[in-house]
Amino acid sequence: VILTVCLNPAIDITYRVPRLCHGATHRVEQVRARAGGKATNVARVLRQIGLAAELIAPVGGHTGEEFLADLRSAGLPVHPVPLRQATRRSVTVFDGAVATVLNEPGPLVSPAEWSAIRAATAARLRAGDIVVLAGSAPPGCPPNAHGQLVGLAREQGARAIVDAQGGQLSAALPARPTVVKANREEVAAALGRELGSMAEVMDAAAELQGHGAVAALVSCGAEGLVAVTSEGRWRAPVPERISGNPTGAGDALTAALAAGLYHGLPWSRILLDAVTVSAAAVATAVAGEIDMATRDRLRAAARVREV
Amino acid sequence: VILTVCLNPAIDITYRVPRLCHGATHRVEQVRARAGGKATNVARVLRQIGLAAELIAPVGGHTGEEFLADLRSAGLPVHPVPLRQATRRSVTVFDGAVATVLNEPGPLVSPAEWSAIRAATAARLRAGDIVVLAGSAPPGCPPNAHGQLVGLAREQGARAIVDAQGGQLSAALPARPTVVKANREEVAAALGRELGSMAEVMDAAAELQGHGAVAALVSCGAEGLVAVTSEGRWRAPVPERISGNPTGAGDALTAALAAGLYHGLPWSRILLDAVTVSAAAVATAVAGEIDMATRDRLRAAARVREV
Numbered sequence: 252v253i254l255t256v257c258l259n260p261a262i263d264i265t266y267r268v269p270r271l272c273h274g275a276t277h278r279v280e281q282v283r284a285r286a287g288g289k290a291t292n293v294a295r296v297l298r299q300i301g302l303a304a305e306l307i308a309p310v311g312g313h314t315g316e317e318f319l320a321d322l323r324s325a326g327l328p329v330h331p332v333p334l335r336q337a338t339r340r341s342v343t344v345f346d347g348a349v350a351t352v353l354n355e356p357g358p359l360v361s362p363a364e365w366s367a368i369r370a371a372t373a374a375r376l377r378a379g380d381i382v383v384l385a386g387s388a389p390p391g392c393p394p395n396a397h398g399q400l401v402g403l404a405r406e407q408g409a410r411a412i413v414d415a416q417g418g419q420l421s422a423a424l425p426a427r428p429t430v431v432k433a434n435r436e437e438v439a440a441a442l443g444r445e446l447g448s449m450a451e452v453m454d455a456a457a458e459l460q461g462h463g464a465v466a467a468l469v470s471c472g473a474e475g476l477v478a479v480t481s482e483g484r485w486r487a488p489v490p491e492r493i494s495g496n497p498t499g500a501g502d503a504l505t506a507a508l509a510a511g512l513y514h515g516l517p518w519s520r521i522l523l524d525a526v527t528v529s530a531a532a533v534a535t536a537v538a539g540e541i542d543m544a545t546r547d548r549l550r551a552a553a554r555v556r557e558v
Numbered sequence: 559v560i561l562t563v564c565l566n567p568a569i570d571i572t573y574r575v576p577r578l579c580h581g582a583t584h585r586v587e588q589v590r591a592r593a594g595g596k597a598t599n600v601a602r603v604l605r606q607i608g609l610a611a612e613l614i615a616p617v618g619g620h621t622g623e624e625f626l627a628d629l630r631s632a633g634l635p636v637h638p639v640p641l642r643q644a645t646r647r648s649v650t651v652f653d654g655a656v657a658t659v660l661n662e663p664g665p666l667v668s669p670a671e672w673s674a675i676r677a678a679t680a681a682r683l684r685a686g687d688i689v690v691l692a693g694s695a696p697p698g699c700p701p702n703a704h705g706q707l708v709g710l711a712r713e714q715g716a717r718a719i720v721d722a723q724g725g726q727l728s729a730a731l732p733a734r735p736t737v738v739k740a741n742r743e744e745v746a747a748a749l750g751r752e753l754g755s756m757a758e759v760m761d762a763a764a765e766l767q768g769h770g771a772v773a774a775l776v777s778c779g780a781e782g783l784v785a786v787t788s789e790g791r792w793r794a795p796v797p798e799r800i801s802g803n804p805t806g807a808g809d810a811l812t813a814a815l816a817a818g819l820y821h822g823l824p825w826s827r828i829l830l831d832a833v834t835v836s837a838a839a840v841a842t843a844v845a846g847e848i849d850m851a852t853r854d855r856l857r858a859a860a861r862v863r864e865v
Binding site for chain 2: 355
């Protein structure tokens with residue numbers, strides 16, 4: 252199976268207002284609330300492209316109940332790990348084309364709760380499984396939380412994909428994840444230097460690989476993907492400029508990676524899927540969803556180039 | 559008993575951020591979530607000044623569960639009327655001294671649900687009770703929702719206090735509430751004219767009484783209260799300028815009114831309590847709470863003047 256671990260789930264609340272004015276009282280015109288968090292979006296896209304994914308998520312409070320109910324109503328199997336503190340909310344206020352985002356801090360995870368998350372993950376993993384570790388870790392988790400879960404996956408003979416940033420990204424590498432994926436800004440921050448040219452991005456991907464990742468993939472927005480793998484170095488440009496909502500494009504990319512590993516595809520094909528699925532996510536208004544027509548159109552035009 | 563009816567309850571969420579920037583992503587520093595809505599604040603203040611109030615509230619969804627749990631943990635008895643749609647949220651973003659507010663629309667109340675709210679209210683009312691009808695009515699409620707509940711109160715020999723605005727305020731008057739209370743801006747909007755001087759405010763209060771209210775009370779912020787009652791016309795100025803958070807001052811005022819009627823106090827004394835309790839609410843950061851020391855200090859200095 253494909254297991255996605257959502258360490259820091261959220262209720263994603265989206266408000267539409269005519270205009271956000273500092274200091275004013277607004278009547279919200281439209282409200283949307285749904286289960287969110289990067290790994291949740293990955294599971295949603297996997298389901299949309301025909302693969303069943305199971306989700307492990309530490310949840311607490313009424314927002315945690317809301318998170319579980321939303322996933323269950325979407326038919327996504329979820330294994331909750333109970334937390335004492337409540338699942339966070341994330342509020343996005345849209346006025347016209349501009350989004351203002353307010354992210355609550357995650358719940359404080361106790362050492363016992365972190366052990367329970369580890370145990371729940373270990374209990375679900377089987378040899379040959381793919382485990383996706385995507386997103387941030389809430390307060391109280393160890394600084395190498397994703398790395399520890401990569402270790403559990405390797406012990407079971409499962410493969411791990413890490414989509415993280417900051418300290419969690421760096422700390423996951425020595426555990427030798429099968430693939431590490433990040434965007435250009437995240438990699439630049441982790442390595443502490445600017446990444447101007449695509450050649451510099453390629454060098455950075457190689458450096459992530461050097462730190463332990465089996466394969467490293469860096470997404471560069473409209474410029475497409477760069478990957479350093481056991482089969483070579485690749486570039487996968489976006490074949491067509493897609494305008495829309497880039498939120499969730501990275502999660503769609505991670506879903507395509509997981510699907511490609513699951514099906515045992517060669518890297519050239521995995522990257523082609525990844526770049527097209529990611530771009531197809533930009534064409535939808537909601538994170539965790541791709542536009543299938545866009546995906547199919549781009550797939551016909553996309554080319555992956557060995558460098 | 560004192561019964562408060564909260565037709566449009568909310569989860570009041572308060573975020574503290576260093577600075578709210580349009581289009582930016584913010585890490586929220588502090589989150590507070592509690593059961594809100596005007597009638598909820600009234601019940602909280604009543605409890606603080608030593609009177610038990612019961613709350614009737616239509617609630618739905620996970621936010622409704624959160625609303626009930628918060629009131630129960632505060633020890634406030636609540637009689638929920640189940641709704642199909644979810645209880646709304648209200649998000650206040652504080653950066654420094656400035657509050658930006660996002661109010662979700664309330665849930666759509668069906669005709670059957672409105673009947674259930676009426677029935678729940680009627681079932682709890684006894685002769686001599688005080689019923690407080692405070693706040694807005696969610697979509698789907700009749701335009702004279704508060705007025706209908708005033709009618710139920712009168713049928714049972716109970717007294718009704720209405721703290722509403724707009725169409726709900728105007729439509730409640732013919733049902734002859736025992737007291738109608740609104741602030742100067744709300745009364746100006748309901749009557750369709752500006753209220754410049756305190757004499758004009760007094761005339762406006764008399765007009766509300768002429769439309770059916772037994773007594774009418776208009777709050778004028780730092781300028782205090784104006785009241786037209788069966789015992790005469792009164793002005794109750796605020797004895798001391800209080801700086802702080804005026805949110806919830808009107809609800810504290812309504813609580814003091816309910817307490818005064820409950821104890822059978824004369825109007826001069828009720829208005830003295832009302833103006834001091836209301837000002838004492840400004841001295842606290844949270845709506846639904848008063849600063850007792852401020853109340854006691856102001857009460858010694860306050861004077862109510864018959865006009």
